Amino acid sequence: MIKKLTFLLTLMLVVTGISAQQWNLMPMPKSIEAADGAYRIQSEGVTVTLQGNYHQRLPMNAAWFLTRLGKRTTIPMLPKQGKEIVVKVNRAGTVKLGENESYQLKVTPTEVTIEAETDLGAIYAMETLLQLVNRDAQGFYIPAVTIADSPRFPWRGLMIDAGRHFMPVDVIKRNIDAMAAVKLNVLHFHLTEDQGFRIECKTFPKLHQLGSNGEYYTQEQIKEIIAYANLRGIRVMPEFDMPGHTTAWMPGAPEIASAPGPYEIEKRFGVFGATMNPTSEKTYKFLDKFFKEMAALFPDEYMHIGGDENNGEQWNANPAIQKFMKEKGIKDNHQLQAHFNKRLLKILQKHKKKMMGWDEIFQPDLPQSIVIHSWRGRQYMDEAAQKGYQSVLSNGYYIDLSFNARKHYMVDPLPDTTHLTAEQQKRILGGEAPMWAELVTLENVESRIWPRTAAIAERLWSPNPAAPIDDMYRRLMVVSQRLEETGSRHMANREPMMRRLAGTSNIQPLMLLTNAAEPIEGYKRHGSQKYTTYHPLSRFVDVTMPDAPDAIEFSLLLNRFIESKSSDTYVELSKMLTRWEMNHQQFAVIAKENPLLTEVEPLSINLAMLAATTNVMLKQLYYGKMLTKDDAAKMERVIIELAKPVAEMNLPLADDAKRILELVTDSTNTLPSTEE
């Protein structure tokens, strides 16, 4: 009877349509219209029928779609037996900036139809479809819906820094798959750094031989990555950062340096002296040959030349360079770099590439064909747009800094408040999330990229206004699971890391703690110790994620509770707190005699105490009992004490504790905004 009732209720939910709140989509489409009923997936599965003209990536993605749908439902997708999903495409897409990526998707109880100008749009439609698949006791279904979708910005990127820590091909491929699932379309591949020259160079093989410690991509692997990305509709733009950030070039090419050396690969992190010599013809001859090879290898029309953080040390110290500047009337290092960039631009143009660089390269005498990559601040982006330059935003999207998704989600390349003209606005191409790799290895890089980058992807794809933060987080947690189904290891690599730390497969107490803790933000970790490339980055902090999932769940629940004061929510919150409070006992068993958990134990204790404290305050809030200002002040001191970083980690619960404390303090009881 209960089962029947549940069935009816479920049916009603489907029949009456699902409110916008309940779509588990990310990025949200441009337009979405719920209809009655649902397309149910039966035991013979579904088949995909392709119509029109398309690139071979379409059938391959249709197979990839069916594989994932099969894995999720456990249903064999038998060809020609299941219900049809019809995909109509007008023409083969080209993976390049500005290609048509739009699609229409219509789901009725009897059919699913996708229409798109190019296969790229059709591929995105299948990703949307996978996100729409839902289940109930009877099985899997897709709610009836009509979607019309196209991206807000044409440049939606993820930058992976393989220079500071090498990221093997399978890591790159997994990220490509995850990118496609949230409709990102540019992999910006940061291939050279002070700490590593990561690509085979056939013209100057000493570059990778002496610059990489053996960890570099062969050209075959680069081709494999490009082909793989192309299959998912993703451009691969390489970055060869210069003239600074080039220490790893110099063991193999000391002749292009601004100081004699000797050089060795940098093991520390920061800004270093090694810089190309912009006054020597040798440098340009070298770069001409170098870019000739790389331009042939990378088909994308853009090439990123970095250009950031040149500290000018070597230039200042080199008399020949100083003499050159005097002779040419070059006033400062900034102008000298402009001179370098102009020469570089000619080389790139010769090899048919458009130049992109970090915002330091922005100088008014460079042609408007270059693209400015804004990292130091939005103002450079707007200024560039006003002066006729195209630009891409990364300022605010630095996912290496462990800020919450919320912070990145609030950053818009083109906010409503913009004072740019319509024409200037067109020059804002989009954005990129840069994953700098000082503090990540192949083990945890995915847990720092995902799921957060999905929120940035939504910002770059979906129309304004952005969704409410709580709804963004709700969907982000669902999308995180969907990303795992593409093969992403952002969750799955954490368990082996914890087992290694614990020395046992019983990691439940560690899991609970790590899901409530976050790495400290910004550049603070570099303040706690001097990291080098020798650091294994296998400590507890390296397992934590920038959006601690349980802490987020608690925060969202708390928001609901503050609104509704519902007793159900109260009970749920209280349960979570009790679980945190009780966890330390279990944690202590595992931490006993374990030198790796010694530094973490105080965090576990703090969580327990913070949870206990919060539980008391929550109870007061629920029963409407206020604290005197004195007691509140005492409580606040306790919270502040418990909130202090431990082993480079924070407990975000502390912020919620403070919110509750405010609510139960005396008569000044006003509801604070969830956006602080």
Added chain:
Amino acid sequence: MIKKLTFLLTLMLVVTGISAQQWNLMPMPKSIEAADGAYRIQSEGVTVTLQGNYHQRLPMNAAWFLTRLGKRTTIPMLPKQGKEIVVKVNRAGTVKLGENESYQLKVTPTEVTIEAETDLGAIYAMETLLQLVNRDAQGFYIPAVTIADSPRFPWRGLMIDAGRHFMPVDVIKRNIDAMAAVKLNVLHFHLTEDQGFRIECKTFPKLHQLGSNGEYYTQEQIKEIIAYANLRGIRVMPEFDMPGHTTAWMPGAPEIASAPGPYEIEKRFGVFGATMNPTSEKTYKFLDKFFKEMAALFPDEYMHIGGDENNGEQWNANPAIQKFMKEKGIKDNHQLQAHFNKRLLKILQKHKKKMMGWDEIFQPDLPQSIVIHSWRGRQYMDEAAQKGYQSVLSNGYYIDLSFNARKHYMVDPLPDTTHLTAEQQKRILGGEAPMWAELVTLENVESRIWPRTAAIAERLWSPNPAAPIDDMYRRLMVVSQRLEETGSRHMANREPMMRRLAGTSNIQPLMLLTNAAEPIEGYKRHGSQKYTTYHPLSRFVDVTMPDAPDAIEFSLLLNRFIESKSSDTYVELSKMLTRWEMNHQQFAVIAKENPLLTEVEPLSINLAMLAATTNVMLKQLYYGKMLTKDDAAKMERVIIELAKPVAEMNLPLADDAKRILELVTDSTNTLPSTEE
């Protein structure tokens, strides 16, 4: 004070030496001698100093050793700052059958020294060293010890079937790393099957184009795999199974088939008709060109030609073949295959390869240079040895059949009871664990290979007699964690699979159930439903492992309890049972409205009831209370009922329940052997 005491106790344990029981090594070395003290790893880490002549794989493995040690200890291994580990090698090793793989390892409180004839031995020594690393509250240490080690058999293999389900390059590489960690040295790469032709063939590109659905290894990838394996001291021997098991060849090469076709890639599993035509010169011309290409690609001196399970259907039905047999006086299909093999042998010899094949190929008129691969039964191996042929054992090592490690561990290529002469014994080269891939995908293949194959590796490396089963299991559980540190996903892929099934990241109740359940054994799963390559293999049974870790822990504890009747052990056992009993409540929450867990729910209920029943009997055993024969018979019926397979899974707890029942039944209370 307590801390100090613990420290002293720990020290005492180290000082007094550690009993053989306590080594966490697998495979166990030939000779091991504990000494006093321990080599402690300090905060500056250790460095590896290489001496003598060696292949470049040695420094690369030293780096790999330091990476893993660093990850495990979280200590940066700073070059030239930490204590030295000295590795002395006489000459560069060659990765080929019979190469010297021996080593000596000496650990004292002040130094670690490795000596080996070749770098291959030195690499194994580093693997042993990593297994020796231990920890206490003060940090990490290696107990002082002297080890002299060399393998019992020169051929220690793992076969991976990439034909039935394609296994991407990263899966293969991870298995290679895991193999090296337990001193296996042959990757037998099963590349062609009815369900897939998995290697790029440049001479006949239609083979992979029409035979693989796009899932095949490019030759670049094959080279990459071979180079990677070589780095770890592992040979790569390809298998091209023929004349049967060749359906996937035929869409691209119908001219060599024994029937006109048309052909398509097989989707079902079993033995099929498609067979090469042994009577046509076209076949041999084709194979000559084919093996010419493959012989150049694979440097190993052996090539496996399969030769198994030819059902003869097509031969019987083809008048031309029948005529040929009549003319040549070939009496039956067996003789016809011998004819085929002799022609094949000439082709392989021409291309400088030695021939290996499954035991069907064993015919007295083939030269003694061929290697017989025994799969149907040991008797073929002994017979071959008696007749002068070398052989490798796989019968008893079929890890695809989900038998417990115990069963495989009991199989010895050369048991003490052998009646082979000393010379004949030398022809027993070793063994191979074949991972046939009907029921595994890239997601769970590792969980079916590891850790079980480590037990087989020990059987092939370590001297007789084998260790007691309980000790083998104790070490296997530790080695399983060590294998995870090489990157193996035998544990780490299970969590994402469970999250996908659960639709939530709260998988603890599923985890508990899966760690207590095993897939049904042998070929039984094929009996429950007709599997095809369309089956996603993402159900609960696909997550379970053939040695359910918690069930094994329970069994080992029970053995100790039966011996000792200690109350500590009783409490521990009882706790485990209670946890299983209580788990269903949690499981039910997740299973609610989840169509994927509907089939699993009865298993969870059975586990709860079985645990409750066992707990009652255990209590009786502890307090010495007997059951009447009648009550015992009732209890047994209950256990048998609860032990019935559910959704293709078993609960091994049922066996322990039966053991306990026997012990508490009436007066016939004798201790049963743990080996049933």
